[in-house]
Amino acid sequence: MELRIRNLSKTYANGVVALDKVSLTIPTGMFGLLGPNGAGKSTLMRTLATLQECDSGSVFLDDIDVLDEKDEVRRLLGYLPQDFGVYPKVTAYELLDHFAVLKGLTAKGRRREVVDGLLQQTNLFEVRHQKLGAFSGGMRQRFGIAQALLGDPQLIIVDEPTAGLDPQERVRFHNLLSDIGADKTVLLSTHIVSDVADLCANMAIIHKGQVLLSGEPQKLIDDVADKIWARFVTKQELPLFQQHHRVISTRLLMGRTLIHAYAEGDPGHGFEEALATLEDVYFAAITGRHAAHGELP
């Protein structure tokens, strides 16, 4: 299914503009919504999941008016919130079975089939009789996906699901999501660039409630391909480079400081052209946004 978001805006009572005329078209497959903490991702996710009202704008899931026909959307929606809590004293099987009853799966035999199937799909079947309180972060997130998939949803929204997962668990979780994304619309919010780079056919970068960029990751990388320049600097040199170049990122590499700068042509001063990555796209977008407000030269 296709999700079309047009001019969605939300200002909280304290005056914070969380969404500022957000427009996005999200086709079937995995879509990554990338942005730093506070960008407005959760506000957008909760609005799409019919849990929160916006101020203006429209959202359609194919022909369904998401902001108006909430029951209709809920029948098609699976949602994994950012702060998905579990009851620590019940087992994975018991809780999923309970959620299945709430979803309307009242026939025992069919319910068992569905619950067992989901536990297998999320690789939790072997541990289904363990209490959720003993689950690792990765197991808990996979359980979160299992509950989100109850009722065979066509639209699946997952809000920062990989935060706090170790690398192995992240790979496992990525594989699970990518299987689901094969024929469903999956919207994944994250502040981790590699989540999007690894998984998503389409993406958007959101910052301070605004969509800065959207498109296919490779196309967005191609757009900055000859504009990213790198060099090592000393700690003492760094402020000078930040003053005279559009430095988009600085990071330590084997104890030295590697800077990436954005420039239309060779900036000289010892810079060499770098192979652009999605991380460069992300930092160029985010810092470009600051530049628009005069915070960078």
Ligand SMILES: Nc1ncnc2c1ncn2[C@@H]1O[C@H](COP(=O)(O)OP(=O)(O)OP(=O)(O)O)[C@@H](O)[C@H]1O
């Ligand atoms: N209920 C609320 N009342 C007031 N301000 C809020 C509320 N919820 C969120 N905000 C503010 O709105 C902005 C966007 O928050 P949101 O949680 O949507 O961002 P986010 O991108 O999901 O960030 P995070 O990853 O930290 O959750 C932030 O400045 C946040 O402090």
